């Protein structure tokens with residue numbers, strides 16, 4: 001068996017310890033005489049598991065008590081459409097800050113349900129920076145402000161410190177590619193959400209952290225299954241959930257604990273990103289990353305080679321060296337290295353060494 005260093009943007013690498021644990025419990029889970037996939041989601045054992053997972057998540061992220069934590073399906077993409085339907089009346093306005101591909105999608109998907117106002121966009125700059133706060137055209141009385149703190153394709157990232165003078169606005173963050181990659185001030189947001197398939201587990205589970213006052217909004221009739229408040233009331237067990245995915249998320253949370261919690265994970269993620277950006281910036285122009293250094297992502301590092309004619313060789317040789325999924329998204333081209341929680345520092349070191357060697361041979 002050989003597992004490569006996997007730089008996939010998602011579904012992404014899982015910690016080996018988590019996969020081995022799941023493997024060891026696959027046939028028989030916790031005295032249930034069956035796997036966790038084969039028992040009722042209403043069983044005592046499974047409900048106890050969901051309670052443990054929720055309390056682990058709350059502790060790790062220090063989620064305040066007035067927030068609900070949900071484990072749903074549909075990915076972040078489904079939430080793009082559900083957020084306006086849950087929190088805004090059809091004639092209301094919601095604000096969208098666009099810093100890349102996913103924010104653009106969120107705004108487009110919300111548009112059938114709400115006036116989705118674009119507060120600011122760096123489309124003209126090809127999404128390489130965060131538009132200055134002074135340029136944001138906020139709507140007074142907006143239902144919410146939607147932001148994407150890490151743009152997975154463009155590699156543009158900002159943290160809570162960028163969200164100034166927004167005390168009266170319900171800020172909603174799509175944190176698909178950063179949630180649980182470092183400590184986060186949950187209270188800065190009215191809602192956070194994202195798929196599990198990058199830092200938190202396997203595809204098919206979507207985490208939502210929603211402040212109770214938002215849940216109390218019921219601006220239009222909506223099927224129960226699409227209503228966040230109804231899901232919160234039933235602890236995400238309104239219907240059959242993705243039981244195995246939920247279980248895997250629980251294993252990842254325990255792994256994060258074992259690694260020293262989010263502060264330790266965050267420090268490691270910062271070191272990994274610094275190592276790769278230093279290699280890019282120090283390559284004498286052989287490699288480059290276009291993002292404003294103030295807003296460079298720790299999680300997703302897009303970069304191009306000075307000569308796109310070398311891309312194919314870079315990719316095939318990197319795979320031969322045990323470094324996989326480095327091809328960039330077609331929207332930006334070149335390469336992208338995603339450095340989520342499960343990527344060890346030695347994996348980034350191996351990438352940096354490969355890049356230096358490749359540049360030496362082809363430069």
Ligand code: PMP
Pocket residue numbers: 009010074075076077078102148150151152153174175176177195
């Ligand atoms: N938002 C962001 C920031 C993402 O990175 C992704 C997936 N790459 C999505 C939304 C869409 O997520 P999903 O495929 O889970 O719907």
